[in-house]
Amino acid sequence: MTTRPRGNLFIVSSPSGGGKTTLIRRLIADPPGAPLHFSVSHTTRPMRAGERNGREYHFVTDGTFRKMAARKAFLEQNVVHGRRYGTSRAEVLPHLSRGEDVVLDIDVQGARDIRKVYPRAVSIFIVLPNLAELERRLRRRGLDRDEEIRRRLRAARVEIRKARQFQYVIVNDDLDRATLELQSLVRATRVTYARQRTCLDRVFREFR
Ligand code: ADP
């Protein structure tokens, strides 16, 4: 009996404002072949205008989050910018077992925790060419007040030092090129021998 190859798990991290949300949205909307599953995290932060429960996040109370944590529902959980965020097992493991690729949008600490429990994960760090551009994008996005933007810029200086812990780094200066790099990376992991061994088996037998 042949077992179905597991899907790949992609971790995408960056300082806030680096462009993860934008790049992941583009990847999901235009995947290189079979669709990828975006893992919807749980969070205790309030919903922003335009967000929908279950789409960007599962928005839960502190109590619900704690109960989930107590029954080990999370693969990893961390406090980011003062709020709780967690990647649930249910958003990841059943999809990987079905052979689907899964994408996580998580902070650098979460990325580290996921690599510990799932060393095969493919990790990608998104950076910007300079701090001034990061500040411009945070301001243009218009989600955060001045004080919060300054806090995120300070955090970015620390997070950027963690880039070396990631296998891949994408510089998000030009959005189309950065998207293409992310799509190419996903495509490359889909043509490994391990991923294709089941379907290639027939090809190799044919040549015997
Ligand atoms: P993150 O999810 O990492 O916090 P976002 O995807 O929200 O970052 O991007 C931050 C802001 O920068 C958004 O307003 C987004 O539209 C913009 N942005 C993302 N990538 C680019 C790019 N390559 N060029 C210009 N603006 C960008």
Ligand code: 5GP
């Ligand atoms: P935001 O609230 O602005 O969408 O996200 C804030 C930060 O939390 C981002 O860096 C995002 O990547 C991170 N984040 C989102 N979901 C998770 C998660 O499940 N776990 C961890 N560790 N970080 C997350």
